[in-house]
Structures are given as C-alpha cells and as structure tokens.
Amino acid sequence: MTETRLPVRRALLSVSDKTGLIELGCALAAHGAELLSTGGSAKALRDAGLTVKDVSDHTGFPEILDGRVKTLVPQVHGGILGRRDLPAHVDQMAEHGIAPIDLVCVNLYPFAATVASGAGDEDCIENIDIGGPAMIRAAAKNFDHVTILTNPKQYAAVIASVGQGGTVLAERRAYAASAYAHTAAYDSMISRWFAKQAGEILPPVLTLSGTRDDLLRYGENPHQKAAFYRDGSQRYGVASARQLQGKALSYNNINDTDAAFEAVAEFDEPTVVVVKHANPCGVASATTLEQAWIAALRCDPVSAFGGIVAVNRPLDAATAQRISKIFTEVIVAPDADAEAVEILERKKNLRLLLTNGMPDPEAEGLAFRSVAGGFLAQTRDAGRVTEADLRVVTKRAPTPQEMKDLLFAFRVAKHVKSNAVIYARNGATVGIGAGQMSRVDSARIAARKSEDAAKEAGEHTPLTQGSVAASDAFFPFADGLESVVAAGAVAVIQPGGSIRDQEVIDAADAAGIAMVFTGMRHFRH
Incomplete structure (x- = not known):
C-alpha cells in the first residue's frame, strides 16, 4: 500500500542554529514551497538567493517589544494548528485569511550556551525563547498535517522526502516526539537555572533531561538494554x-x-x-x-x-x-x-x-539513583579533608610522612565502595578492601590481597607492614581497629563519631599507633 505523502506548500523557517538552513531552504523552494522567516534566518536565506517572505508581511502585524512578539499571532498559529481534515477548521481559516503552514523548522534561543558563557541574569532571561516553543508544540500537536523540525540532523531525510512528493505520517509522528523532547529539555534547563538562582539545590519539582549519545550493545548484563545520555553539563x-x-x-x-x-x-x-x-x-x-x-x-x-x-x-x-x-x-x-x-x-x-581537562572534585552538582517509584537526589560528595581538619586522638601523633599517607588514603577511600578500608604507604595503596557488610572483613580482605601482591612481587613481607590505614566511616568496635593493626598499620585515619570511640582510641594507644579523626564520612554504596 502506497503511503500518503503531504507536500510542503508553505514552510516557516526560524532558527538560532543555522547549520543546514540554506540546503533545506533551497530544497523546499525547488519543490514549490513558499518560505516564511524572521530576522537572521530570513537574511541568511536571502543572501543565498532565495525568495523569502517576512513573517510580519505574512501576518500583517509588525514585530513588537524588541522582537519578543513576532510569531504569537493567529495567522501563524492558526496556520500551524488548523486541521485540514475538518471542514469547520478549513472554513474558519479561509474566513480569517489564515494560510496553512505545512512545515515548521525552529530551534531555540541558545539559553544553555548563554548561561555557560557566564552571562548575567538579564542576558540569560532574554535568551528564554517563548515564540519558538509555542510554534514547536503547535506543529508537533498537529503532526497529522504539519512536519516539525528541531534538529539540523533531521534535514537530510526531509529533503529526500520532499523530493518524493512530501512527508509521510510515520516520520511526522517521529519528528513530533523529538519536538516535545526538545522543548521539555529546554524548559528543564530553564527551570533548574531559576532554582539555582533562588538557592534551591533540591527544588520541589526537579526536572531532568539528557540527549541520547549512543545506544549501547547492552547494559550491565547482555539481557538488559542500555543507552548513554549527555546532560549538557560542562564537567x-x-x-x-x-x-x-x-x-x-x-x-x-x-x-x-x-x-x-x-x-x-x-x-x-x-x-x-x-x-x-x-x-x-x-x-x-x-x-x-x-x-x-x-x-x-x-x-x-x-x-x-x-x-x-x-x-x-x-x-x-x-x-x-x-x-x-x-x-x-x-x-x-x-x-x-x-x-x-x-x-x-x-x-x-x-x-x-x-577528555581535554580534569573535573573539579570540589565542584557543585547533583548525583542520582533510581528506586522503585522514584529516584534519590543528593549533592555530589565534594568534601575534602586537609591536615587542618584532622584531630589527633591518640597519645602518639602521626609523623609527617604518615600524615601525608593518611590524607592520601582517605581520598582513595572516598571512591571505594563501603565498607571501605584502605592501606597505603609512600603515596600508594598497598591493600584495598571494598564493599563488605563488615568493616572487619574489609580490613582482612585488604590485608590478604596485600599478602598476595607481595608474593606476586617476590617479597616475603606483606605490603601492609608499616602502612597507614583509612576507613571511610567510623569503627563501631575495636575489632576493626585491631584488624588493621594486625595487618601492620602504624597509623589510622577515620571519621570518628561512634559511641565506642573511646574504646577504639584505647585500642590504638595499647597498640602504640597514631590515629586521627576527620569528622567527615565518605560512604559510597
């Protein structure tokens, strides 16, 4: 069965990103379409030798309010929203002199780029597009009769379709879905910007958006589907x-x-x-x-x-x-x-x-995790402990080298799944215990892996001998501390905060090791 193709007799082209605009305009004009446009888009098309009718001439209404109002008129929205299959719509359009618009090509003011440039509030607000989203949503709603384009990557397929007589329903429906995703992402960026300006890190309504970069072969396991999305951040x-x-x-x-x-x-x-x-x-x-x-x-x-x-x-x-x-x-x-x-x-x-750069470990941002019926949001773990933050709680204080290794180990612990215990010496990890239900088990696993690594290197002494140890959270009992001492650690860094802290401190003093408290925990589940 031959698909019904709808020819494009009139097209409205108004884009901020002019990539591919001339090629699209030439193709439409070559197949008899009248081109309507505004501002810079109209100039670019005319400079390419195309005949273009200004939207203000088409509507009989001038652009006003510094260009804030130019397409928000019945002659535009009636031409987009009018249903060609309803006689009442057709009659009303004729009565009011509203000409049908068969294709709308719009991409929006560069709000994200303006924010990223460090522009002030006034410039950011002026780059919130109003007429563009309205036209996009109107055209997408009326996809039975109108083709909506929001991305230059769509132009080649539409040019090919126009050459065959017009677009078909399936592609118009697909473009409509993309259009609503486009405006949703745009509004999401604006919403989050306003929330940030108001100091709301976790606003009452949190909208997220991402652009699919690639469909992946599968997810964590071959039976799971997956894709990678970009969120537009500069990290x-x-x-x-x-x-x-x-x-x-x-x-x-x-x-x-x-x-x-x-x-x-x-x-x-x-x-x-x-x-x-x-x-x-x-x-x-x-x-x-x-x-x-x-x-x-x-x-x-x-x-x-x-x-x-x-x-x-x-x-x-x-x-x-x-x-x-x-x-x-x-x-x-x-x-x-x-x-x-x-x-x-x-x-x-x-x-x-x-990557062309390094992420800032202290930068603001949100992290997310899905749960049944919703998701959790929290600020990134941007906490960093310095020597000035540490409190020595044992009779023996760490030596300068031990202190340096303690800080190193605690930064590593921040990125190891809880419960995490890290042994380090001379700026290098020598044992890592991760993701255990018991902190004692993490300490023992790290020590055992250190023994294995020593054997691999042809050494007889475990690498943990003379090391320091870091725990991402406090030791709830002295047995965890005793495990790292048994592994050969001579200094320990941990958050502290347990009701049994004194018991753990006493065990450290009995073993003659140094221990410092950070006051900061780094759980990573």
Whole structure:
C-alpha cells in the first residue's frame, strides 16, 4: 500500500542554529514551497538567493517589544494548528485569511550556551525563547498535517522526502516526539537555572533531561538494554572525551571509566588510578606518571588485568609503554602525546579516551539513583579533608610522612565502595578492601590481597607492614581497629563519631599507633 505523502506548500523557517538552513531552504523552494522567516534566518536565506517572505508581511502585524512578539499571532498559529481534515477548521481559516503552514523548522534561543558563557541574569532571561516553543508544540500537536523540525540532523531525510512528493505520517509522528523532547529539555534547563538562582539545590519539582549519545550493545548484563545520555553539563569526563581507538564503549566501560576519572581528579601530584568493577584496585601518586603506574599496579596486579586506567596528566610514551604490557579495557587521560598514542594504537582492543581537562572534585552538582517509584537526589560528595581538619586522638601523633599517607588514603577511600578500608604507604595503596557488610572483613580482605601482591612481587613481607590505614566511616568496635593493626598499620585515619570511640582510641594507644579523626564520612554504596 502506497503511503500518503503531504507536500510542503508553505514552510516557516526560524532558527538560532543555522547549520543546514540554506540546503533545506533551497530544497523546499525547488519543490514549490513558499518560505516564511524572521530576522537572521530570513537574511541568511536571502543572501543565498532565495525568495523569502517576512513573517510580519505574512501576518500583517509588525514585530513588537524588541522582537519578543513576532510569531504569537493567529495567522501563524492558526496556520500551524488548523486541521485540514475538518471542514469547520478549513472554513474558519479561509474566513480569517489564515494560510496553512505545512512545515515548521525552529530551534531555540541558545539559553544553555548563554548561561555557560557566564552571562548575567538579564542576558540569560532574554535568551528564554517563548515564540519558538509555542510554534514547536503547535506543529508537533498537529503532526497529522504539519512536519516539525528541531534538529539540523533531521534535514537530510526531509529533503529526500520532499523530493518524493512530501512527508509521510510515520516520520511526522517521529519528528513530533523529538519536538516535545526538545522543548521539555529546554524548559528543564530553564527551570533548574531559576532554582539555582533562588538557592534551591533540591527544588520541589526537579526536572531532568539528557540527549541520547549512543545506544549501547547492552547494559550491565547482555539481557538488559542500555543507552548513554549527555546532560549538557560542562564537567570533563566520559561525556567530553574523544575516543581515539578501540571498539565502542559498553555500559560497564562507561561506568568504570567515570569512577576512575573522578577518583584520579582528587590528587594534585601525577597520579594513576586502576579501577575494576567501579572500585579502585590500585592508586598511586609520584613524581612521574610512570612511577605512579608501577606503584599502583603493585597493589593488586591480578585485579588490574582487564581494568580501567585513569591518569591526571597528559599520557606520556614511557607510561603508555608500561600500561600496554597488560590487558587494559580503557585508558582515560586529559591528553596524550603523539608517541603515547602511537604505542597504544598497536593494542587494537584498547580504548583510549582523551577528555581535554580534569573535573573539579570540589565542584557543585547533583548525583542520582533510581528506586522503585522514584529516584534519590543528593549533592555530589565534594568534601575534602586537609591536615587542618584532622584531630589527633591518640597519645602518639602521626609523623609527617604518615600524615601525608593518611590524607592520601582517605581520598582513595572516598571512591571505594563501603565498607571501605584502605592501606597505603609512600603515596600508594598497598591493600584495598571494598564493599563488605563488615568493616572487619574489609580490613582482612585488604590485608590478604596485600599478602598476595607481595608474593606476586617476590617479597616475603606483606605490603601492609608499616602502612597507614583509612576507613571511610567510623569503627563501631575495636575489632576493626585491631584488624588493621594486625595487618601492620602504624597509623589510622577515620571519621570518628561512634559511641565506642573511646574504646577504639584505647585500642590504638595499647597498640602504640597514631590515629586521627576527620569528622567527615565518605560512604559510597
């Protein structure tokens, strides 16, 4: 059965993003469409040699209020909303001299770009489009008779359809769905901007929007469907990255890469983070990335196989050469030199992502998690502990090197799933215990993995001997503290706040170790 095609006899083109506008206008004009337009769009079309009728000439009503009102008139909205299949609509349109408009091409004032530029309130408000969303919604509602375009990526298909006699119902319906998503996302941005201006971090109504970047092969497991959406934020990470090589990223790749890059951004010195299943399995800071890689890998070389590697400096050739010696799923870096890229090109299954910058670990933002019937929202864990925040609670105070390692370990703990216990020494993790129901178990698992890593390195002493230990939350009983002491830790950092804090402090004093309280917890479920 042949699909009914609706020809485009009259089109209204009014866009902020003029990509593809001339090609679309030429195609429509070539097939007999009258072109209506406004402002800069009309000028661009005329400059290309096309005949264009100003909307004000079409409506008989001038643009007023500095251009705030130019399309909000019956001659425009009646032409868009009128149903051609209802005689009463057709008669009323004829009675009032309203000509049908068969295609509307509109994209909106650049509100997001204006906000991102740091513009003041007045400029931001002036870039809230009113007439554009009204026309888009009207055309989308009347998709039986009108084609609505909101994205230059849609133009090529419409040009092809117009060449075949017009658009068909299925494509008009699809464009209508895209149009409503477009205006919903636009209103969402504006709503959140107003909430932010009012100091409402968690407003009574929270709207979210995202643009699908890619359909993924599957989700966490092959039977689950998944996609990656961009939310329009300017935060450096997976969404900002250029992928230089390797096959498409999977759902788990993206999740793990984000975890790794957010973790490595915590550190000021050259740092490497190795992540497996969203948990760091090796973290180290050093004077060079190469040295940091060697130390990070030493923590857990078994788990590092097939892991994600993040660095906080441009990737250099020496580090790339070392990383390439083991199977790695993804390397993410702010940049890379040409020699490093050339070395990694030989690893065809390795994905190399360059983000062009590092995320600010102290920046504001919201994090979300879905639950049945809704979702949870909270501010990002942007908390950072410095030496000035620490309170020594034991008879022995940490040495300067222990203090440095304690702060390092606690920053790592922020990115390890709870319950988390981290052992570190000389700016590198030497044991990581993650995601256990008991803090004692996390401490023991980390110590056991440290023993395994020592054996892998041909050493007889566990790496945790002489280390410091960090706990993401307080020790509820002394047994957790006693476990890290048994593993060889000589200093401990923890939030404190348990009703049994004194019991834990007494156990630390009995063991002769130093302990500091942070007053800040870093649960990461």
